[in-house]
Amino acid sequence: MENFRKVVLCLIVIMMGIFSANCRDPVLHRVGGGRYTWAPNINFTDWSSREQFFVGDWLYFGFDKHLYNVLEVNKTSYEKCIDKGFMKNITRGGRDVFNLTEARPYYFLSGRGYCFKGMKVEILVHNYQAPPAVPIVVHKTSAADISRNIQLELIATALVWTFLFKYI
Numbered sequence: 809m810e811n812f813r814k815v816v817l818c819l820i821v822i823m824m825g826i827f828s829a830n831c832r833d834p835v836l837h838r839v840g841g842g843r844y845t846w847a848p849n850i851n852f853t854d855w856s857s858r859e860q861f862f863v864g865d866w867l868y869f870g871f872d873k874h875l876y877n878v879l880e881v882n883k884t885s886y887e888k889c890i891d892k893g894f895m896k897n898i899t900r901g902g903r904d905v906f907n908l909t910e911a912r913p914y915y916f917l918s919g920r921g922y923c924f925k926g927m928k929v930e931i932l933v934h935n936y937q938a939p940p941a942v943p944i945v946v947h948k949t950s951a952a953d954i955s956r957n958i959q960l961e962l963i964a965t966a967l968v969w970t971f972l973f974k975y976i
């Protein structure tokens with residue numbers, strides 16, 4: 809009975825290991841696409857449309873803090889470039905990160921008039937759902953990911969057999 813409990817516990821741990829291997833690591837999105845691309849005359853709509861944002865991901869704003877800032881605002885303020893009464897001031901040293909903790913639209917702009925020069929971005933954050941197994945293999949998963957998963961499964965199987973032989 810004790811042995812059986814151990815085997816079951818072990819199986820649960822292994823299943824959890826395999827499950828979490830299919831989870832997605834948080835992604836750091838460099839706003840504008842580069843290291844110092846929180847700047848005027850960059851098309852942030854174009855940039856964000858080519859990114860996928862999920863809960864737990866991070867935004868990185870790289871910018872000249874003497875010129876620009878980063879403020880989280882509501883939709884109305886985003887549309888009208890209003891920097892008064894912002895929701896949150898993200899500005900720190902000019903290499904600033906922001907944790908996307910909720911599945912909702914986020915709106916950011918630079919005050920000091922630069923919003924009117926295009927320094928505003930809308931970020932649509934979704935809850936991550938692992939795509940079904942077969943499409944992953946066909947379209948998205950890299951060879952490295954596949955071999956990592958296979959490795960994990962081999963290790964898991966080996967562990968199960970070790971336990972079975974030892975205790976039963």
Ligand SMILES: *[C@@H]1O[C@H](CO)[C@@H](O)[C@H](O)[C@H]1NC(C)=O
Pocket residue numbers: 851853854857
């Ligand atoms: C930015 O890019 C979007 C999508 O690519 C486009 O529809 C829009 O006209 C561009 N805006 C400017 C100001 O160039």
Ligand SMILES: *[C@@H]1O[C@H](CO)[C@@H](O)[C@H](O)[C@H]1NC(C)=O
Pocket residue numbers: 863864907908909910
């Ligand atoms: C960032 O967000 C994720 C997901 O909500 C959370 O698990 C994590 O603790 C947050 N990290 C920090 C440093 O706030």
Ligand SMILES: *[C@@H]1O[C@H](CO)[C@@H](O)[C@H](O)[C@H]1NC(C)=O
Pocket residue numbers: 882883884885890892893894
């Ligand atoms: C958005 O923020 C502005 C500035 O604080 C405020 O005047 C306005 O009422 C807000 N709009 C909504 C829909 O919350």
Ligand SMILES: *[C@@H]1O[C@H](CO)[C@@H](O)[C@H](O)[C@H]1NC(C)=O
Pocket residue numbers: 877897898899900919
């Ligand atoms: C935002 O925070 C930074 C750093 O704390 C500060 O220097 C700046 O004045 C703040 N900006 C606004 C608009 O409150």
